[in-house]
Amino acid sequence: MKKPKKSTLHLKLKHHYVFKVLCFAVVLMIISVTFFYFALKIYFVDKVYPGTFFAGQNLGGMNKATLLDFVTNKTKSFESSVVLVHVENDSFPINVSDLGVSYNPALISYSVFNSGRHLSLISQVVYSLNKNQIGADYDLNLERFNKTLRDKIYDHETLPVNSTIEFSLGQPKISTSRKGSLVDRSTLLRDLGQNFVNLSNHELTINFIDTSPNISEGQLQKAYDKVLALGKQQLVFSYDYDKWVLSGKSLFDLLAFYPNKQLSNHALSFYFGKDPISLESIYIDKEVNGDVDVSVDESKLEVYLESISQVVDKSTHDATLRFENGKVIEFKSAQDGQALDIEKTKELILQKLSVNFSQPDSKLLVQLPVKVTKAKIANAEINSLGIKELIGAGVSYFAGSIPNRVSNIVLGSSLINGVLVKPGDVFSFDAQVGPVSSAQGFKQAYVINSGKTVLDDGGGICQVSTTVFRAALNAGLPIVKRTAHAYRVGYYEQHGFKPGFDATIFSPSVDFQFKNDTDHHLLVQTIVDPGNAKLEVDIYGTLDGRKVEISDPVVSNITPAPEPRYQDDPTLPTGTVKQVDFAAAGATSVFSRRVYKGDQLILDDTFKSNFRPWQAVFLVGKG
Numbered sequence: 001m002k003k004p005k006k007s008t009l010h011l012k013l014k015h016h017y018v019f020k021v022l023c024f025a026v027v028l029m030i031i032s033v034t035f036f037y038f039a040l041k042i043y044f045v046d047k048v049y050p051g052t053f054f055a056g057q058n059l060g061g062m063n064k065a066t067l068l069d070f071v072t073n074k075t076k077s078f079e080s081s082v083v084l085v086h087v088e089n090d091s092f093p094i095n096v097s098d099l100g101v102s103y104n105p106a107l108i109s110y111s112v113f114n115s116g117r118h119l120s121l122i123s124q125v126v127y128s129l130n131k132n133q134i135g136a137d138y139d140l141n142l143e144r145f146n147k148t149l150r151d152k153i154y155d156h157e158t159l160p161v162n163s164t165i166e167f168s169l170g171q172p173k174i175s176t177s178r179k180g181s182l183v184d185r186s187t188l189l190r191d192l193g194q195n196f197v198n199l200s201n202h203e204l205t206i207n208f209i210d211t212s213p214n215i216s217e218g219q220l221q222k223a224y225d226k227v228l229a230l231g232k233q234q235l236v237f238s239y240d241y242d243k244w245v246l247s248g249k250s251l252f253d254l255l256a257f258y259p260n261k262q263l264s265n266h267a268l269s270f271y272f273g274k275d276p277i278s279l280e281s282i283y284i285d286k287e288v289n290g291d292v293d294v295s296v297d298e299s300k301l302e303v304y305l306e307s308i309s310q311v312v313d314k315s316t317h318d319a320t321l322r323f324e325n326g327k328v329i330e331f332k333s334a335q336d337g338q339a340l341d342i343e344k345t346k347e348l349i350l351q352k353l354s355v356n357f358s359q360p361d362s363k364l365l366v367q368l369p370v371k372v373t374k375a376k377i378a379n380a381e382i383n384s385l386g387i388k389e390l391i392g393a394g395v396s397y398f399a400g401s402i403p404n405r406v407s408n409i410v411l412g413s414s415l416i417n418g419v420l421v422k423p424g425d426v427f428s429f430d431a432q433v434g435p436v437s438s439a440q441g442f443k444q445a446y447v448i449n450s451g452k453t454v455l456d457d458g459g460g461i462c463q464v465s466t467t468v469f470r471a472a473l474n475a476g477l478p479i480v481k482r483t484a485h486a487y488r489v490g491y492y493e494q495h496g497f498k499p500g501f502d503a504t505i506f507s508p509s510v511d512f513q514f515k516n517d518t519d520h521h522l523l524v525q526t527i528v529d530p531g532n533a534k535l536e537v538d539i540y541g542t543l544d545g546r547k548v549e550i551s552d553p554v555v556s557n558i559t560p561a562p563e564p565r566y567q568d569d570p571t572l573p574t575g576t577v578k579q580v581d582f583a584a585a586g587a588t589s590v591f592s593r594r595v596y597k598g599d600q601l602i603l604d605d606t607f608k609s610n611f612r613p614w615q616a617v618f619l620v621g622k623g
Contacts, residue, residue: 049116050128055136055199059112060128068109075103075136078199083192087156087183087206098148100141101196108136135197153183153206162215165224172227174220177213184209215292223294227252235349236496239312239340239368242395243496246304254304256297301346308368309340311532316373321387329418331387331523331540337373344369385420386520386542392475396467397494398460399533404443405460406530411441412464413526413535421522426480427472429465429505429512436461436507462504463535465512466492468524469503471537472514476546476595476603477522480513484609488584500553500589500609518544547596559586564616572621579618586613 044050048067050060055074059067079101082093112134116127160180165172184207191204235246246254316337321330345368352364398409415433436442436458445459462485469482485492485504492502503512516522520542527536561583572578588610595603 053133071109072105084203100144102139138196160211160213162213163217180211181208182211219292222291226294235364237366254300305342312340314338338370341369387523387540391541392539394467394470395536405445408460409463412461417526419524421516426515430507465505466502467535467537475539476548478515487614488611498553549594551592553589553591557588559613561613562615566618568622569619570622576621581617583616584614587611
């Protein structure tokens, strides 16, 4: 018979024994771990915990002072070391110090010393039995880092080329884009970062990634279509007698290019320099991937309008009139102040361009809005001669004039400034200016004499007579003598003036004259603005209800300019070639003027100018 009771008892005793052994082992382990933990706490109270590694070396048991010296030496040694970098078929060392990395030994020592100390009992024991590599905290000067990498790897990169709008001989075209090959900077920075953390000089290999351009040919089509339309447009600003024309290059200069839906963040700009105009990418949101569009850059437009305001703006002042020896030596009419309304002008321009972007061959006219401030004192209170108000003004421009020509314009203007013309008298330009000679203070500048361009006293004086002619025309005064120039002079067609509004003088044979047919004195005033290369002649008197109508000139019989002419000039160094005249086509210009007083026509004039074709003239030095 079997004896199950004895077998069961035996198993129970055996299990009881195993349980007691396990309990004893657990208790022993707890005692050992606790003992080890407190031994760590006591023995390593001022030493680095065992199992702590830094820069590949076990620092367990090292005291604080030794630890700081060790870390200081290690970081300094690493900062003065080099790392070898491989790129394509080239290798080169980079100084770690040039990468802008720096360390704080005291901070690193603190981190190493406290590593493992704040862990739980079991974790501290496990920590001490393992190899725990502590990384070095570092600071990185990104500007220096990027500069060093740029200097080292620039020649190995191929930048992507964006599609652009280029202008050559006034014709826009879309250029071809191209992919680039750039250094994988994120991977390179990660690998260098591992070296920085471990104070390691492991060699690095630079990888490249293909980079697509930000702007493709297709994205530019919308902007290109608008640029084509703009190339056929003119934006003309006018106020009083002044005009400013925006077209071609000057209009393109105000454009801003941006990705679709990013109008508030312009991405592209036009640059004008020696090279053709090109479209350069600054920033494009990769999530947009839309067309590039074009609009007017309001900040650029504001700068342009500021330059116009310098001409338009005038301060308010009261009337002043002072005589000496029969000539007015000080005169100021009661001038109302005026200022260009830049914000309103911007609105008008943006509105017109937005409407006309798609309309080619259009001429957009903008009458400049000007704010007026009234003067406080009326001229009538201090003026008994009837010089109360402006009855006519003329302007001309002389941009590009040589210094001697500008000097003669200033002198000639001063000689007629303040001249009074009595009722019924004739104003003679030659009589007021006198002999145009060096004795009078005139300098030598280029004039036309016997069909040749030569240096002579008073070159530029015709700028003054031309401007007086324009003032007398606008005042509705009878023109007694006027002679047109032999050929079209570029100065007199600046700012949109048509050919024919000029008057030459050559004392004493050729004079310009107008008559004062009003019932009051007239006063001639001149204003020279060298900064804006502008001359203004104002005629003051008493308005008598005249209305002046001047037609646009009809220009016909246009004849091409002849071949350039080269003249010897002993005053220039040998070998020097200087252009003093520019080619001008021959033409006939005819315009009319009608002056009404009420319903009565009192003057009906026709002014005809026959301009010879004129060749470009170059002076060749023989000195």
